[in-house]
Amino acid sequence: MRPLNHPIASWAGRRVWLVGASSGIGAALAQELLRAGATVALSARRPAQLRQVAAGHAQAIVAPFDILDQAAWGGRYRDICAQAGGVDLVIFCAASYRPERSWDVSAEGAAHTLAVNLGSVYTGLATVLPDMLARGSGGVAIVASVAGYMGLPNASVYGPTKAALINLAELLYTDLHPRGLDVYLVNPGFVQTALTDQNAFAMPALQTPQAAALAIRGGLASGKFEIHFPKRFTIWVKLLGALPYRLRFALISHFLVPK
Structure with missing residues (x-):
């Protein structure tokens, strides 16, 4: 079967704008793409x-x-366009996260997380899409999370923003692919960053940012729409999300809700 996006086999001469590049996955991915020969705006x-x-x-x-x-x-x-001559791929990787149950959510904190995780992506899309559509080429990559697959404890605001990004990437593909643009959805599992360092629970299949960057580069090279990793974890989360609500809620309550 043909890939859903144009595979990025070579990064030489590729112009990337990576938003959220100062730490974690964004920093590791920026360095990976720079080493591969891309021009990367950080x-x-x-x-x-x-x-x-x-x-x-x-x-x-x-x-x-x-x-x-x-x-x-x-x-x-x-x-950035003046320095690089244009932008071929924009990667939205900025994120805000605070582990909290639903009764811990504050209006101010929720508004901030929504603005960072979701609102900024819409602003970025409004900024870059007119040029990409005018020339009929380019791409956007949206970093969401497996936390967006379903409602999970401790992700009371973060999870819904990532679910919204998954939905957004899906509709963007439908809108933009016929007009020559690529859309990539990145759904990492647990990656060791300053954000996940806040978690007080065991994180299965925890990966380094460098491993995450390699997985993302590999997915982009394959032209995948959804790049999810590590598979030994994300496949199980997908299966959990496919269960009937009664069974899913029971398993989440038993295994994931803090006692």
């Missing part, structure tokens, strides 16, 4: 961390800004 709020990620890579573009500042997106995009 964006996040923290310029010092971005410079560390870019160190030793002449084709790295350090482009810090606050993704919650809607007015800043256009200027930053124009700056």
